[in-house]
């Protein structure tokens with residue numbers, strides 16, 4: 001029997017919730033509640049309750065969530081926003097889209113997360129906000145980042161696109177800044193069946209502003225207070241997300257078991273998954289290992305692919321070195337070194353012990369010289 005291991009397996013998950021999804025979608029179709037409406041409102045309410053935050057504003061993607069949140073906290077053209085380069089491009093894109101300037105800081109070598117010391121030295125009189133990214137599903141050091149923000153009067157917008165239900169010191173990601181942005185892209189831990197996103201906040205005024213801005217800056221049906229966007233969430237996505245949210249705790253525990261199993265198999269090779277700081281419970285959106293010096297990553301990925309194993313790299317080109325941004329090579333040494341050495345192994349709630357064992361066996365065969 002040959003085992004194959006896809007990088008994610010959305011079909012396996014769909015098979016477990018097919019009937020619930022069909023009923024939820026049928027309800028939206030029967031009600032023709034296609035844009036926003038009761039199914040989106042229902043999801044917003046339950047997601048806010050699960051996180052323990054007052055407000056959730058559903059929107060069209062994680063990227064539009066970042067745009068809405070940054071705009072609402074007052075980021076204006078020319079403002080500086082401190083963030084990391086070791087993230088998906090959308091984090092920087094949302095800042096640039098507002099005419100603001102992303103100021104990239106390095107990550108910590110152990111956690112791969114925003115380095116608070118680097119943030120402290122990047123603050124200038126033009127800094128307006130900080131965007132920590134809970135990359136791989138691991139919470140950033142929000143106490144340290146929050147203290148810097150408080151000292152300088154800066155806003156904090158979490159990029160929680162990969163970190164639904166992650167906690168630090170028992171506090172939930174999505175409640176640790178002025179606002180937090182979630183993506184429900186299909187492959188995320190909580191994924192819609194299309195594009196969708198949300199912003200959470202404890203601040204009622206921010207929530208009101210974002211609800212207006214996601215819907216053409218509307219105050220009433222044909223009265224526009226501001227020039228906004230069309231960043232609304234579809235009714236179908238709201239209904240699907242409400243179904244999937246009921247399963248998210250179980251799926252998160254399954255990811256934690258998979259990550260622990262990888263570490264058991266690979267710890268002796270020095271290939272443990274990257275973890276956030278003490279007291280934090282990550283949600284393992286990605287299972288990233290750092291390859292030893294001198295390993296040809298492309299050749300390793302090809303060898304794994306030959307065994308039916310799909311892998312990824314998150315991310316091979318840091319934001320500041322993207323052609324669209326064209327920053328200075330050498331300016332972020334940790335980020336740039338990691339980009340060449342990281343490898344993401346398959347992880348999803350439905351991955352089996354046999355699949356994980358197969359990945360680990362293939363990795364060991366490729367990395368450890370075989371006795372003649």
Ligand SMILES: *Cc1c(COP(=O)(O)O)cnc(C)c1O
Pocket residue numbers: 061062063064087088090091133135159161162183184185195196197
């Ligand atoms: C996925 C992702 C986004 C963008 O979300 P979309 O829903 O694809 O627009 C932003 N930031 C990070 C860290 C992400 O992983």
